[in-house]
Amino acid sequence: MFLTDPFFWEVVISGLLAGVMYSLVALGFVLIFKASGIFNFAQGVLALFAALTLVGFMDGQVPFAHVINEALGTNYHHWYETPGGGDGAPIWFVALSIAATTAVMILLAWLVVKVVLKPLVNQEGIILFMATIGLAFVLEGVGDLMWGANIKVLDIGLPSGPSDWIIDQTGMFVNKLEISAAVVAVILVVSLTLFSQYTKMGRALRAVADDHQAALSVGISLETIWWIVWSVAGIVALVAGIMWGASSGVQFSLSLIALKALPVLMLGGFTSIPGAIIGGLIIGVGEKLFEFYIGPMIGGATENWFAYVLALGFLLFRPQGLFGERIIERI
Amino acid sequence: MTLVDTLPAGQREVLLEVDNISLSFGGVKAISNISFDIRVGEIRAIIGPNGAGKTSMLNVINGFYHPQEGTITFEGVPRKRMRPHHAATHGIARTFQNIALFRGMSTLDNIMTGRGTLMKRNLLWQALWTGPAEAEEIEHREAVEKIIDFLEIQHIRKTPVGRLPYGLQKRVELGRALAAEPRLLLLDEPMAGMNREEKEDMSRFIIDVNTQFGTTIALIEHDMGVVMDLSDRVVVLDYGKKIGDGPPEEVRNNQDVIDAYLGVPHE
Numbered sequence: 136m137f138l139t140d141p142f143f144w145e146v147v148i149s150g151l152l153a154g155v156m157y158s159l160v161a162l163g164f165v166l167i168f169k170a171s172g173i174f175n176f177a178q179g180v181l182a183l184f185a186a187l188t189l190v191g192f193m194d195g196q197v198p199f200a201h202v203i204n205e206a207l208g209t210n211y212h213h214w215y216e217t218p219g220g221g222d223g224a225p226i227w228f229v230a231l232s233i234a235a236t237t238a239v240m241i242l243l244a245w246l247v248v249k250v251v252l253k254p255l256v257n258q259e260g261i262i263l264f265m266a267t268i269g270l271a272f273v274l275e276g277v278g279d280l281m282w283g284a285n286i287k288v289l290d291i292g293l294p295s296g297p298s299d300w301i302i303d304q305t306g307m308f309v310n311k312l313e314i315s316a317a318v319v320a321v322i323l324v325v326s327l328t329l330f331s332q333y334t335k336m337g338r339a340l341r342a343v344a345d346d347h348q349a350a351l352s353v354g355i356s357l358e359t360i361w362w363i364v365w366s367v368a369g370i371v372a373l374v375a376g377i378m379w380g381a382s383s384g385v386q387f388s389l390s391l392i393a394l395k396a397l398p399v400l401m402l403g404g405f406t407s408i409p410g411a412i413i414g415g416l417i418i419g420v421g422e423k424l425f426e427f428y429i430g431p432m433i434g435g436a437t438e439n440w441f442a443y444v445l446a447l448g449f450l451l452f453r454p455q456g457l458f459g460e461r462i463i464e465r466i
Numbered sequence: 467m468t469l470v471d472t473l474p475a476g477q478r479e480v481l482l483e484v485d486n487i488s489l490s491f492g493g494v495k496a497i498s499n500i501s502f503d504i505r506v507g508e509i510r511a512i513i514g515p516n517g518a519g520k521t522s523m524l525n526v527i528n529g530f531y532h533p534q535e536g537t538i539t540f541e542g543v544p545r546k547r548m549r550p551h552h553a554a555t556h557g558i559a560r561t562f563q564n565i566a567l568f569r570g571m572s573t574l575d576n577i578m579t580g581r582g583t584l585m586k587r588n589l590l591w592q593a594l595w596t597g598p599a600e601a602e603e604i605e606h607r608e609a610v611e612k613i614i615d616f617l618e619i620q621h622i623r624k625t626p627v628g629r630l631p632y633g634l635q636k637r638v639e640l641g642r643a644l645a646a647e648p649r650l651l652l653l654d655e656p657m658a659g660m661n662r663e664e665k666e667d668m669s670r671f672i673i674d675v676n677t678q679f680g681t682t683i684a685l686i687e688h689d690m691g692v693v694m695d696l697s698d699r700v701v702v703l704d705y706g707k708k709i710g711d712g713p714p715e716e717v718r719n720n721q722d723v724i725d726a727y728l729g730v731p732h733e
Contacts, residue, residue, distance in 0.1 A: 333603075334599070334603075335578075335582055335585045335603070338571070338575055338578055338579050338582070339579065339582060341568065341570065341571055341575070342568045342571070342579045344570075345567075345568035345569055345570055345571065346566050346567070346568055346569070348530075348562070348566050349562065349566035349567060349568060350551075350568075350579075351530070351550040351551050351554075352528065352550070352553075352554060352559070352560050352562070352566070352643075353554055353559070353579050353580050353582055353583070353642060353646065354551050354552075354553075354554025354555045354582055354583040354646070355551055355554075355579070355582060356549075356551045357551070
């Protein structure tokens with residue numbers, strides 16, 4: 136019976152942990168979609184940009200060094216050496232870098248609201264969607280110019296490698312990095328949920344998600360809310376960027392993980408935070424199980440398309456997703 | 467009872483003055499050269515046939531629309547181009563013709579959003595949910611409970627408002643507007659689509675708000691019986707122009723108003 140087979144559980148667990156990553160990206164989408172009705176195509180690039188910036192701070196890279204050197208004939212590369220040398224940076228330095236990156240993401244959110252969203256207020260959803268595609272390209276280009284296009288190593292000192300304790304107990308290989316990712320994701324989701332349920336700002340966020348005009352009438356400033364939402368989405372992107380970057384290096388293909396969030400959203404529904412989490416887990420586990428048990432029969436490499444086929448099935452039978460709001464129009 | 471309360475509505479202090487307001491959308495004139503005032507403590511009705519510009523007028527007062535001409539003076543301060551959410555912070559609350567509630571949220575949360583402008587603790591305290599933010603939350607929750615009692619909606623406190631029947635939704639919306647402790651309350655057809663009993667309830671709430679809290683109210687209403695009973699003074703609009711202004715009995719006998727409602731052809 137396969138339920139007693141440790142290999143089955145290893146696959147399930149690795150699927151769950153991969154799913155956490157998808158969930159993190161999908162979460163950023165849901166936050167922005169709920170508050171502004173914008174499908175933010177740039178969410179994946181946001182994660183890339185956050186990870187690039189974090190690496191930049193940790194390595195002490197001079198932003199736009201290449202451009203500056205070309206223009207002025209100078210030769211700047213680094214502000215400072217990473218403290219700690221080859222043994223990994225000390226915790227205070229990692230914390231400082233993450234704080235600085237968070238500040239950059241908040242500033243970026245402010246710029247997006249002022250430059251992109253505000254001029255387009257009251258426009259059709261499709262126009263805002265196009266604007267976020269533009270934003271994705273701009274951010275990718277700026278990230279490239281700022282920090283260079285080479286693949287970077289992101290090591291913030293998270294535990295990695297298989298956990299010996301779990302091997303001893305159960306005989307399964309589970310990566311410690313993935314466990315940390317799961318723990319961080321859980322903390323993030325719980326605190327976001329508490330924040331949105333029990334604080335004034337959280338209520339304002341939900342209010343804006345429900346009805347813009349009514350929100351204005353009770354004195355909620357849409358711009359402020361959008362700024363907060365994009366900041367939170369930026370911070371979620373930073374967490375996603377750290378986790379993806381730590382496991383597979385910071386590279387420009389990171390922005391493509393955003394595409395994997397699409398089937399997650401179709402499963403979970405575009406408006407549900409729990410949906411994004413559960414959707415991510417289902418896709419993660421589903422594609423791993425499919426790859427290992429059915430993949431060999433049909434030639435493998437199913438991970439590339441399984442999620443999309445699953446999403447297509449959902450679109451046929453439950454278009455609002457598992458947790459999405461069912462829209463009933465009165466006629 | 468203060469001195470102000472005992473004066474007839476027309477002689478009290480002016481709360482809001484609308485002076486020569488014109489508003490057009492492209493080539494369409496929604497409002498032309500309208501002036502009137504709203505005085506402290508009165509119930510001021512704005513009436514007129516469909517398309518007369520009543521809701522546009524409310525949207526101008528509320529800051530949703532920006533008139534091309536004219537000035538609005540609220541509490542003695544002429545105001546510049548105002549952003550919609552600023553009306554609320556300045557003490558103007560409103561309800562909508564087509565209910566605009568936060569449908570996914572409970573009655574309690576909906577009304578709590580109304581107190582947003584009165585809650586001052588910053589984001590950091592809120593995020594930690596301790597100390598001053600917690601105390602503030604509790605204090606405002608108590609105020610909201612009072613409003614819930616006042617509107618007799620205790621039984622639906624936790625119900626998501628999207629599930630409530632229409633009449634109750636209107637009541638919750640009134641509650642949300644009241645929660646802001648507004649100095650001017652704008653009601654856009656508070657009784658539209660209600661049956662007789664619901665209308666009587668709503669009328670009672672409006673009168674109670676006015677007498678118990680001393681809130682100044684401007685309301686748009688189609689039911690003439692209700693308007694005549696409730697309001698201290700009435701302003702009548704037709705085709706974006708003001709055709710009458712005064713106490714209900716005077717307006718009722720105004721020939722222009724009668725023509726507008728009976729449909730005399732316009733030259």
